[in-house]
Amino acid sequence: NxxxxxxxxxxxxxxxxxxxxxxxxxxxxxxxxxxxQDPGMGLRLIHYSVGAGITDQGEVPNGYNVxxxxxxxFPLRLLSAAPSQTSVYFCASSYRATEGVEAFFGQGTRLxxx
Amino acid sequence: AQTVTQSQPEMSVQExxxxxxxxxxxxxxxxxxxxxxxQPPSRQMILVIRQEAYKQQNATENRFSVNFQKAAKxxxxxISDSQLGDTAMYFCAFTLSGTYKYIFxxxxxxxxxx
Numbered sequence: 001n002x003x004x005x006x007x008x009x010x011x012x013x014x015x016x017x018x019x020x021x022x023x024x025x026x027x028x029x030x031x032x033x034x035x036x037q038d039p040g041m042g043l044r045l046i047h048y049s050v051g052a053g054i055t056d057q058g059e060v061p062n063g064y065n066v067x068x069x070x071x072x073x074f075p076l077r078l079l080s081a082a083p084s085q086t087s088v089y090f091c092a093s094s095y096r097a098t099e100g101v102e103a104f105f106g107q108g109t110r111l112x113x114x
Numbered sequence: 115a116q117t118v119t120q121s122q123p124e125m126s127v128q129e130x131x132x133x134x135x136x137x138x139x140x141x142x143x144x145x146x147x148x149x150x151x152x153q154p155p156s157r158q159m160i161l162v163i164r165q166e167a168y169k170q171q172n173a174t175e176n177r178f179s180v181n182f183q184k185a186a187k188x189x190x191x192x193i194s195d196s197q198l199g200d201t202a203m204y205f206c207a208f209t210l211s212g213t214y215k216y217i218f219x220x221x222x223x224x225x226x227x228x
Binding site: 031033035040041042043044045048050058088090092094100101102103105107108110 | 118120123147149156157158159161164166205207209211214215216218219220221
């Protein structure tokens with residue numbers, strides 16, 4: 001059971017480039033989300049999805065797009081990378097049906113925009 | 115809006131001793147869940163302990179226990195018999211009943227000294 005798999009683990013982009021961070025889970029979780037982690041700011045929610053075909057914005061959505069075509073996958077797209085998007089990105093998933101569910105996290109992607 | 119505050123950016127403790135990490139939160143709701151996550155140098159986020167707000171009894175998991183004070187909106191984590199493997203960043207997190215958004219504190223970096 002792989003859990004939540006994120007790729008790549010590290011990435012360097014030039015300003016203005018685009019890229020997609022991949023996230024896949026094999027636990028049949030309905031809820032998936034993307035966070036960014038910055039020093040002194042904890043984890044902040046970028047986008048989330050409560051099921052295939054349904055996505056919504058979190059706290060810091062600007063500059064990012066998401067889609068959820070299947071239950072398993074929830075990619076995060078950076079349309080035109082900016083240095084302010086240098087961060088560590090985490091994908092998380094959890095069951096929908098249970099209250100107070102635990103979030104399972106991927107191992108993170110360290111992104112540097114130069 | 116809900117907020118989570120961790121007022122101790124860094125702490126250290128001698129191996130085998132006990133340490134307490136502080137967390138306070140703010141919400142006007144009565145049904146919610148609180149979590150402590152551990153992030154070791156590997157970056158992997160690992161659930162340490164979970165507390166349901168409707169339960170008066172403090173949660174415990176082996177060497178980890180919480181002091182949940184609902185009226186004071188306080189949720190501290192006590193680590194007993196600290197081990198070198200406890201060295202990590204610890205995040206306090208909050209989620210409202212019926213929602214799946216996690217709100218994280220800014221984290222406390224704990225170093226266990228040999």
